[in-house]
Amino acid sequence: MTERDPASPHDVVPPGGAGRERQNRIYRDGVSGLVPNIPTDPQTLEKAAADALPEKAFAYLAGGAGSEATMRANRAAFESWSIVPRVLRNVAERDLSTEIFGRRLPAPLALAPIGVLELAHEEADLAVARAAAATGVPFIFSNQASVPMEDTADVMGDAPRWFQLYWSTNDDLVASFVERAEKCGADAIAVTLDTTMLGWRPRDLNLGSLPFSQGQGIAQYTSDPVFARMVKQRIVSERVGKPDVKITRSTVKTLINMTHHYPGKFLPNLLSAQPRTAVETFLETYSRPSLTWDDIAKLREMTKLPILLKGVLHPDDARQAADLGVDGIVVSNHGGRQVDGSVASLAALPDVAEAAGGLTVVFDSGIRTGADIFKALALGADLVLIGRPYVWGLALEGERGVEDVIRNLIAEFDLTVGLSGLRSVEQITTDALREK
Numbered sequence: 001m002t003e004r005d006p007a008s009p010h011d012v013v014p015p016g017g018a019g020r021e022r023q024n025r026i027y028r029d030g031v032s033g034l035v036p037n038i039p040t041d042p043q044t045l046e047k048a049a050a051d052a053l054p055e056k057a058f059a060y061l062a063g064g065a066g067s068e069a070t071m072r073a074n075r076a077a078f079e080s081w082s083i084v085p086r087v088l089r090n091v092a093e094r095d096l097s098t099e100i101f102g103r104r105l106p107a108p109l110a111l112a113p114i115g116v117l118e119l120a121h122e123e124a125d126l127a128v129a130r131a132a133a134a135t136g137v138p139f140i141f142s143n144q145a146s147v148p149m150e151d152t153a154d155v156m157g158d159a160p161r162w163f164q165l166y167w168s169t170n171d172d173l174v175a176s177f178v179e180r181a182e183k184c185g186a187d188a189i190a191v192t193l194d195t196t197m198l199g200w201r202p203r204d205l206n207l208g209s210l211p212f213s214q215g216q217g218i219a220q221y222t223s224d225p226v227f228a229r230m231v232k233q234r235i236v237s238e239r240v241g242k243p244d245v246k247i248t249r250s251t252v253k254t255l256i257n258m259t260h261h262y263p264g265k266f267l268p269n270l271l272s273a274q275p276r277t278a279v280e281t282f283l284e285t286y287s288r289p290s291l292t293w294d295d296i297a298k299l300r301e302m303t304k305l306p307i308l309l310k311g312v313l314h315p316d317d318a319r320q321a322a323d324l325g326v327d328g329i330v331v332s333n334h335g336g337r338q339v340d341g342s343v344a345s346l347a348a349l350p351d352v353a354e355a356a357g358g359l360t361v362v363f364d365s366g367i368r369t370g371a372d373i374f375k376a377l378a379l380g381a382d383l384v385l386i387g388r389p390y391v392w393g394l395a396l397e398g399e400r401g402v403e404d405v406i407r408n409l410i411a412e413f414d415l416t417v418g419l420s421g422l423r424s425v426e427q428i429t430t431d432a433l434r435e436k
Contacts, residue, residue: 066340353380
């Protein structure tokens with residue numbers, strides 16, 4: 001294993017550039033026969049994670065909707081654009097920093113909200129939060145986290161964090177999540193609009209596997225006072241009947257898993273109805289297909305935090321978002337996990353960014369390399385979200401794996417900027433690209 005000196009947030013973009021610094025560190029280690037623990041290319045990285053993870057865990061984290069055509073389209077969209085480098089422009093010093101919602105960030109990227117991170121590593125959201133804080137990039141806390149947002153915020157100090165909100169069927173629960181996010185120091189709230197119901201995901205369906213039904217990925221709920229009242233009320237008001245599942249060894253294992261994931265001591269929880277009832281309550285509560293623009297207007301009244309709408313792929317929706325007074329949009333098809341055959345996020349980006357006017361435009365879905373970051377910025381994004389790659393780093397080496405993935409992406413982006421003849425994020429425009 002490679003031994004390295006501890007990194008600090010201040011060495012993300014050192015003099016001369018993050019790319020050269022990162023390369024030099026890896027090549028210096030190579031002189032001693034050491035190679036990176038975390039692969040530096042996306043294909044090898046994902047393959048290593050696939051080999052390391054249990055089948056059900058990898059299926060949930062890697063899978064997409066239907067035939068996974070949208071996932072393929074996301075990658076093909078990046079391939080449809082070429083970077084056109086310029087030369088003799090003095091790119092010895094480069095500034096990758098950008099300002100988003102009053103924060104100066106070291107690079108135009110953040111960590112996307114990804115649920116059930118305990119599938120990848122036992123430290124889950126805590127490991128990711130520490131890596132994000134070490135590199136200075138924002139971490140968007142998932143609504144479907146494995147760790148309560150308060151605990152995650154505690155390990156981040158004053159590092160930037162946002163909160164992802166799924167709008168449940170209970171508005172009081174929504175308001176409670178928003179209030180907790182504010183108290184946790186969130187810089188913004190990103191409302192996910194493309195998952196008002198789960199997409200058809202064959203990898204999970206073929207295994208009969210949904211982590212939430214095991215009590216995984218619902219820590220934001222089981223730590224919430226409104227949700228706790230909902231669970232207790234359900235226990236009191238509902239008549240206990242015969243279970244609608246076949247009692248098998250797997251059923252017993254599921255009950256034990258639910259109990260392990262429920263707050264409190266194991267034995268009292270095992271003897272109570274609360275863990276099982278919490279899972280049932282979550283499954284009936286977490287998403288709301290009836291969500292409309294009127295609900296977003298309610299959210300605007302709930303909080304003064306910047307609000308972003310995640311899942312915008314049509315220019316008219318971007319215009320309506322701007323008219324409603326939100327602060328930003330996230331151009332995203334949920335990493336191809338919701339609609340099979342959807343438009344690729346990158347293909348939608350230029351028109352949506354133009355329609356968004358002055359809103360902050362965040363891009364999500366399909367980013368794998370520094371060149372991908374460059375292309376998304378050139379086509380109108382102010383910030384990009386990294387998803388699956390950091391999860392693969394988490395699976396392989398926990399906190400250090402996530403940090404390595406972040407630093408590798410920033411390094412590659414830095415080199416791409418410089419080798420394209422540019423010196424700052426502001427200089428990255430459509431002039432740097434050519435459509436194939």
